[in-house]
Amino acid sequence: MGSGKTTVGRALAEVIEYTFVDTDEMVEAREGYPVEVLFRERGEGYFREREWEALSSLSQRSRVVVATGGGLFLAATHQSFIRRHGASVWLDAPLEIVWERGRRAGGRPLFTTYEELSALLESRRGRYALADHRIDVNALGVDQVVMEILARLNAPGGDTPVNQSRESSG
Numbered sequence: 001m002g003s004g005k006t007t008v009g010r011a012l013a014e015v016i017e018y019t020f021v022d023t024d025e026m027v028e029a030r031e032g033y034p035v036e037v038l039f040r041e042r043g044e045g046y047f048r049e050r051e052w053e054a055l056s057s058l059s060q061r062s063r064v065v066v067a068t069g070g071g072l073f074l075a076a077t078h079q080s081f082i083r084r085h086g087a088s089v090w091l092d093a094p095l096e097i098v099w100e101r102g103r104r105a106g107g108r109p110l111f112t113t114y115e116e117l118s119a120l121l122e123s124r125r126g127r128y129a130l131a132d133h134r135i136d137v138n139a140l141g142v143d144q145v146v147m148e149i150l151a152r153l154n155a156p157g158g159d160t161p162v163n164q165s166r167e168s169s170g
Contacts, residue, residue, distance in 0.1 A: 001070045001117075002101035003091040004137055004145065009067035012146045018063045023072065026054035035069075044071070052078060059085060074127045083132070089149055090131035094138050095121060 006022050013020035024035050027050045031038055038047045051072050058064060059081075066086075072078050073088065082088045093101075095118055102117070128134075133152045137145050 001121075002098035003070075003093040004101075004142065005067040005070075005091055007142055008091060008137075008145045008149070009065045011142050012149055013065040015146055015150070016065075018065050019061070020065050020067070021058060022067045023051050023054040024067075024069050026057075027051055030054070048072070056081065070124065073131065074124060079127075079130060087133065087153060088131040089152075090128045090134045091137045091145065092128070092134050097138065 006024075009022065010020045012018075027038070027047065028034055031050060033041075035047065038050070047069075048071055051069055052075075055066065055068060055072060055078065058066060068082075073082070073090075079088070095114075098121065099114055099117055133149070135145060135148050135152075140148065
């Protein structure tokens with residue numbers, strides 16, 4: 001939440017000429033309601049099931065950059081699925097940045113108080129650490145994060161070599 005997954009995902013997909021998909025957007029389109037409404041009226045469990053359906057529906061596609069909600073990666077089965085079909089990248093942003101972005105964006109059901117957000121992120125940290133790659137996005141711009149992801153994926157032994165078709169500006 002608020003780490004830049006959608007912004008970075010879109011930019012990465014553009015640079016490598018892949019399709020970009022955001023599971024939150026897929027769920028909203030299928031359900032006809034914003035994530036915030038689904039959380040409030042149907043509950044987090046219902047939303048997570050729809051999010052998993054959205055992700056799993058992408059299993060036959062290739063050349064796709066996917067941004068998932070922060071809670072999707074918590075389940076071991078979802079982590080395994082992601083590893084079978086690609087690589088996972090944790091955009092690790094400081095709590096203060098996540099809080100500010102969330103407050104400005106609005107419509108984020110798990111943004112309640114600063115203390116509750118802090119506890120939520122701390123409880124997820126161990127699961128997020130299981131991602132294939134962790135990038136500290138604190139002092140990096142979007143283009144820098146994209147280049148770091150590409151460097152990691154294209155490194156010897158990288159999870160998913162990506163042919164970068166053109167240079168990113170910045």
